[in-house]
Amino acid sequence: MALIDSFKGLLAKPKEFFRAKMLNGYAPVFSQFGNNIYASDVVQNCIDIIATEISKLQPRHIRTDSNGMQIVQRGNLNRLFKFGPNDLMTTRDFLEKIIWLLYLNFNVFIYPIYTSTVGENGIESRTYTGMYPLNPYQVDFLQDPTGTLYVKLFFQSGESFTLPYSEVIHIRKKFSMNDIMGGGMNGQPDNEALLKVLRINDTVLQGLEKGIKTSMSIRGIMKIATMLDDDAQRKERERFEKLVSSGDSGILPIDLKGDFTPIAIDPRMVDKDTMTFLKTSVQEWYGVSLAMLSRDYKDEQYQAFYESTLEPILIGLSQAFSKTLFSPRExxxxxxxVFYQRDMMYLSTTAKLSLIKTAGEQGLLSDDQKLALLGYPPIPGGNRITQSLNYVDRSIINIYQLNNAKTGKAVKEDGEE
Structure with a gap:
């Protein structure tokens, strides 16, 4: 594959490696990772909501100048981010894959492929040609004699690659006990608390299934008053079942040999509050409300979901990508x-009109941007920006008021009789 060839071209040169030393005394060797929690439909639905929303983001390479103005840069990074960071994925696929791997492993590694040139001034310049989310089954952290940290990735294909850790984008979730990896002490997903709830939920569902099957299958006992051998009993039972299936009137004719005793089975189902508690516990673990799961949310509910669940991921993505893709000088x-939200399209029509009014009066939106918020295409001359005259620069507000006061006084004097 082209991806494997790209890795082989940028492998660390053979040198002496040894295990990186951890302050907590653990050897930094991490295996990936159980996926038993993903048998739960609630878990998959929660992660799917998060991954779907993150996949709508628009990553951009920007530069903030000395005046605080953000300028979108022209270059290979934004070309990659616009349509597809690699040959196998669109940008939406790329972002969705990252989130699923992050929630599956509590760690995700992204490898940026680049070519490097050194100018006459001795400064290295990188041209990025692709970015790949990786899913290794084992990760070793190594050091060379100079103390430089490397990461050795093992894949199911049998391939392994040793790369400088500084050149791999590493995003972590629940980064706490381990010095390098997200998750628990051993760098693996710490899902034990969630698994307890899922086990109870699974037991409840199995009990419901068995209760329903039992109530639908055994209806009574057919007592045969005569001594019959096995074949005769089977024929008698088949004759009775035939009567049951053909009894349109609900009355079964039975001869003197047979006696049918009905069994009243009343399976006790789990109450609604218990089921709601189990489901809510999983939702709270992932920060996804019922309104988001049912796709029937209001603006305020989405805003709460964004601020509590999505925004920390956006910040983490931005910082991890920037730290790896740019040199300290850059x-x-x-x-x-920066990972921008996609045009605020989740807002209701009323909220969009309110945003257009407020931002438009401040001169923050062009005509085309206002149209885009409402779902309309751009128009000729749509880059025009208008602003309300009801606002004044704060630095000249005193002069503005004094001039108005003088003008009002002059008008009054002229109008006196």
Missing amino acids: LDVGNEI
């Missing part, structure tokens, strides 16, 4: 990767 002059 970061110092304002380069960064």
Whole structure:
């Protein structure tokens, strides 16, 4: 594959490696990772909601100048982000894959492929040609004699690659006990608390299934008053079942040999509050409300979901991408990767009109941007920006009021009789 060839071209040169030393005393060798929680439909639905929303983001390479103005840069990074970061994925696929791997493993590694050139001034320049989310089954952290940290990735194909850790985008979830990896002490997903709830939920569902099957299958006992061998009993039972299936009137004619005793089975179902509690516990674990799961949310509910669940992921993505893709010098002059929300399309029509009114009066939106919020295409001359005259620059507000006061006084004097 082209991806494997790209890895082989940028492997670390053979040198002496040893295990990186951890402050907590653990050997930094991590295997990926159980996926038993994904048998739950609630878990999959919660992660799917998060992954779907993140996949709508628009990553951009920007630079903030000395005046605080953000300028979208022209270059290979934004070309990759616009349609597809690699040959196998669109940008939407790329972002969705990252989130699923993050929630599956509590860690996700993204490898940016690049070519490097050094100018006459001795400064390295990188041209990025692709980015790939990786799913290794084992990760080793190594050091060379100079203390430089490397990451050795093992894949199911049998391939393994050793790369400088500084050149791999590493995004973590629940980064707490381990010094390098997200998750628990061993760098694996810490899902034990969630698994307890899922086990109870599974037991309840199995009980419901068995209760329903039992109530639908055994209706009574057919007592045969005569001594019959096995074949005769089977024929008698088949004759009785035939009567049951053909009894349109609900009355079964039975001869003197047979006696049918009905069994009243009343399976006790789990109450609604218990089922709601189990489901809500899973939703709270992932920060996804019932309104989001049912896709029937209001603006305020989405805003709460964004601020509590999505925004931390956006910040983490931006910082991890920027830290790896840019040199310290490039970061110092304002380069960064920002993941923008997609045109606020989740807002209701009323909220969009309110946003257009407020932002439009401040001169923050062009005509085309206002049309885009309402779902309309751009128009000729749509880059025009208008602003209300009801606002004044704060630095000249005193002069503005004094001039108005003088003008009012002059008008009054002229109008006196």
